Amino acid sequence: MTLRKYIALVRAGIMESLHFRLGTAVTLFANLIYLVLVYFLWKAVYDSSGVDVVNGMTFTDTMIYLILATALFNFLEMFIVWDMSRSIQSGGIILDLLKPMQYRSYKFWSYSGSHVSQFVLAFIPTFIVVMIVTKGAIPIGLNLVRFMVSVILALVINFSIEMLVATLCLYTESTWGINIVKETIVLVLSGASIPLAFFPESIRNIISWLPFRAIYDIPLQVLLNKGGSDTLEGLAKMWGMQLGWCVILGLAGVLFWNHAVKKITVNGG
Amino acid sequence: MSENAIVLENLCKDFKVLNRHEGLKGSIRDLFSRDYRTVSAVKDVSVTVKQGEIVGYLGPNGAGKSTTIKMMTGVLEPTSGTVLVNGLVPYKDRTKNCENIGVVFGQRSQLWWALPLIESFKLLKDIYMVPQKEYDEMIELYRSLVDIEPILHKTVRQMSLGQRTLSDILAAFLHNPGIVFLDEPTIGLDVSMKSKIRDLILGLNKEKNTTVILTTHDMGDVDALCKRIIIIDEGKKIYDNDIEHLKSYFGSYRTLRVRLDNKDTWEETLIDEKKTDVMTVITEYQKAHKVKDIQLQEISTEEVIKKIYEGGSV
Numbered sequence: 001m002t003l004r005k006y007i008a009l010v011r012a013g014i015m016e017s018l019h020f021r022l023g024t025a026v027t028l029f030a031n032l033i034y035l036v037l038v039y040f041l042w043k044a045v046y047d048s049s050g051v052d053v054v055n056g057m058t059f060t061d062t063m064i065y066l067i068l069a070t071a072l073f074n075f076l077e078m079f080i081v082w083d084m085s086r087s088i089q090s091g092g093i094i095l096d097l098l099k100p101m102q103y104r105s106y107k108f109w110s111y112s113g114s115h116v117s118q119f120v121l122a123f124i125p126t127f128i129v130v131m132i133v134t135k136g137a138i139p140i141g142l143n144l145v146r147f148m149v150s151v152i153l154a155l156v157i158n159f160s161i162e163m164l165v166a167t168l169c170l171y172t173e174s175t176w177g178i179n180i181v182k183e184t185i186v187l188v189l190s191g192a193s194i195p196l197a198f199f200p201e202s203i204r205n206i207i208s209w210l211p212f213r214a215i216y217d218i219p220l221q222v223l224l225n226k227g228g229s230d231t232l233e234g235l236a237k238m239w240g241m242q243l244g245w246c247v248i249l250g251l252a253g254v255l256f257w258n259h260a261v262k263k264i265t266v267n268g269g
Numbered sequence: 270m271s272e273n274a275i276v277l278e279n280l281c282k283d284f285k286v287l288n289r290h291e292g293l294k295g296s297i298r299d300l301f302s303r304d305y306r307t308v309s310a311v312k313d314v315s316v317t318v319k320q321g322e323i324v325g326y327l328g329p330n331g332a333g334k335s336t337t338i339k340m341m342t343g344v345l346e347p348t349s350g351t352v353l354v355n356g357l358v359p360y361k362d363r364t365k366n367c368e369n370i371g372v373v374f375g376q377r378s379q380l381w382w383a384l385p386l387i388e389s390f391k392l393l394k395d396i397y398m399v400p401q402k403e404y405d406e407m408i409e410l411y412r413s414l415v416d417i418e419p420i421l422h423k424t425v426r427q428m429s430l431g432q433r434t435l436s437d438i439l440a441a442f443l444h445n446p447g448i449v450f451l452d453e454p455t456i457g458l459d460v461s462m463k464s465k466i467r468d469l470i471l472g473l474n475k476e477k478n479t480t481v482i483l484t485t486h487d488m489g490d491v492d493a494l495c496k497r498i499i500i501i502d503e504g505k506k507i508y509d510n511d512i513e514h515l516k517s518y519f520g521s522y523r524t525l526r527v528r529l530d531n532k533d534t535w536e537e538t539l540i541d542e543k544k545t546d547v548m549t550v551i552t553e554y555q556k557a558h559k560v561k562d563i564q565l566q567e568i569s570t571e572e573v574i575k576k577i578y579e580g581g582s583v
Contacts, residue, residue: 008395012381012388019383019424095379097344100367100397265346265360 005101006109013113024121027074031126038066055197062195064130064137068223069192069216071126075118076155076215078111080162081182085175093264104257108159115155139225146235150219153242158215160249161186167253167260191217211245218242273353274448274480275318275341280350282311282336282504310336312504313350320447321478323470325485325495325512329578333504334484338450341482342372355447368397371441375453378437380425386436387421390443397444404443411439414472415465431462438466442473448480449473455487467493488571500577508577515573524566525550529558 017024046052046059057065087093099106131138165182169175187193190212196204207213218238221227228234288304289295311333318324328334339345340352343359343366352359359366372379380389394404411417417439420432428436434454441449451470455463471494474481483494491498491512498515500508508515521542526535540547547565554560 002398004395004398008392012384012392015388016381016383090377092377094339094342094344095372095374095377097363098342098367098370098372098379100364102364262346265344 006105006112009106009109010113010116013110013115014117015113017114017117024118027122028125031070031074031122035067035070038070039063042066055195057195057197060134060137064134064224065191065195065220066193067126067130068220071123072151072154072216072219073187073192074122075115076158077118078158078162080107080111080159081166081169081175081179084166085169088170088264097261097264103261104163104254107163111159112155138223143223143225143230146229147219147223149239150222150242153239153246154215154219156246157211157242157249158186160246160253161211161215163253164249164256167256170260170263186212186215189213190215191220209241211249214242214245272320273317274320274322274355275316275482276351276353277314277316277337277341278351280311280314280337280340280352281309281348282333282340282345283348284308284310309504311340311347311501314501314504314506316499316506316509318480318482320480321474322497323474323481323483323494325483325491325498326501327484327486327491327498327574328501330486332501334501335452337501338452338482338484342370342450343367368444369447371444371446371449373434373437373441373449373451373454375434375451375456378425378433380433380436380440382426383424385422385424386417386428389425389436389440393440393443399444403445407443407445410473410476415439415469431458431465434458435462435466435469438469438473442477442479445477446479448482451481451483451485453485454483455485455490463487463489464493470494488569488574491574492570500574502578512570515570516568522568523547524568526564526566527551527554527560528562529554529560531561535564 042059042062046054046062052058054062084093087096096103096106127138161182165178169178172178189207189210192215196207196213196217199207218241222229222235222238227238229238284307285305286308287299287302288306289299290302314333314337326334326337336345340347341354341359343354343361343363346360354366355369357366357369380386381392384392390404390408393399394401399407415435420428420436423432425433425436438451438454441451454470455466458466467490470481470483473479481494483490485491495512497511498508499506523540523542525538525540525547527538528535538550540550551560551563
């Protein structure tokens with residue numbers, strides 16, 4: 001019955017994030033402003049190019065991609081790096097270490113609750129609005145189920161990257177710079193701010209093998225039935241890559257963290 | 270469960286500290302410096318605590334109390350010596366050890382800030398895998414010891430410091446651990462809350478036979494709760510015995526206060542009962558004066574502790 005702990009943590013996470021309901025409203029509002037900006041930016045890009053299809057994507061395609069990417073970003077956003085560095089500096093991390101669970105899994109399940117509520121409060125409404133506005137540009141079918149699988153894998157990858165960076169900060173004792181670098185790299189290379197189709201081919205080839213794509217681009221492709229995700233082979237390739245990165249980053253994270261915990265337990269943080 | 274809840278043998282803990290230099294130039298030099306010095310926080314401490322005891326663990330600030338507690342909870346690895354808590358080596362089996370200990374830090378809370386207390390309790394119940402029946406019994410016991418109704422549905426961030434500390438103590442006992450570590454639980458609390466919390470700790474200790482390790486700077490806590498105290502200073506254990514014995518640590522001192530003739534002021538004499546007894550002193554007074562009033566004061570725990578911290582004889 002170890003499942004009981006995890007469900008309890010997720011439940012508490014949902015309740016906690018709902019407690020700050022105003023925060024969700026502010027996030028939605030900020031998104032709106034950001035999306036207006038994105039709209040005009042890309043409108044200008046398409047207008048000046050003089051053609052309707054750029055890099056295989058129409059203006060509508062690009063907008064759908066970017067709006068959903070933003071919604072996904074709100075839902076996947078994590079603050080582990082900040083939280084952890086703060087709790088190490090204040091010494092509060094000791095309370096987490098004193099829970100009868102592995103620190104990593106304790107953190108993962110504690111954060112999962114807010115992901116669930118963000119998914120319902122931020123992603124689903126955005127998705128519905130996009131559906132209505134584009135009048136069915138997003139296919140509805142098995143792709144939704146496949147998308148859910150992809151999103152969960154993306155969540156694990158994102159968590160692993162966060163944990164790796166957070167652990168790194170433990171050694172460097174500075175958080176801000178490293179975290180900004182990480183955020184920029186993830187946002188640019190994952191397709192969250194520019195669709196990957198717009199990168200030059202040689203760079204795109206490299207990016208397609210990096211883990212960042214597995215966080216935003218792959219789930220979005222799966223959702224939109226693009227990039228061959230509607231064929232069995234294409235889907236297997238995408239999931240295989242996500243799964244592969246889950247394992248690699250997870251393993252690296254565990255090893256790195258175990259080493260870092262030693263540092264805490266030997267030197268007292 | 271074994272009879273000894275905690276066994277420490279020749280426990281030592283050293284920290285490696287970088288020697289920092291002054292100024293901007295020094296700061297830059299520190300980036301590449303390998304100039305470490307070793308600081309011994311705990312030196313050769315051996316202690317055995319039986320199941321069900323309440324032990325006061327005292328020492329001046331920076332004496333190594335927290336370091337010892339961290340080693341007993343498994344967050345720190347000892348440099349040498351052995352720690353056994355409930356028969357486990359804490360730093361090797363941290364997760365398992367945590368199932369059978371409870372910890373309260375007076376300065377921070379393990380509760381979920383945004384949630385009502387009852388939700389934190391339910392969450393802890395699930396994390397520690399407490400069976401529903403035991404959980405219900407525990408809540409029943411809490412009800413009989415303190416009035417928890419008014420705080421049960423309050424979120425932790427809306428609580429006063431006293432209510433929060435009370436909640437934290439209840440949370441630490443919730444999974445009925447064999448040992449509870451209380452690190453300055455009454456810090457910053459008012460007199461009535463302090464006594465409420467002392468009663469609660471005593472009640473839980475009695476009902477559940479929980480071992481309690483208490484660090485505090487409030488001698489009221491020590492007098493109310495502890496039969497046995499351990500004092501460490503500069504990492505070394507300097508006292509380990511019952512509290513009664515402590516008072517005769519520097520000899521049996523008592524203060525005699527007398528009011529003589531028609532004066533309104535009290536005259537004080539410190540009497541070492543090993544050398545003279547009180548009656549002799551009073552007789553001396555009576556020879557020369559008319560004694561109007563007499564008071565006899567025992568030396569307080571606080572005064573003894575103060576003497577020890579200030580480096581009285583060891």
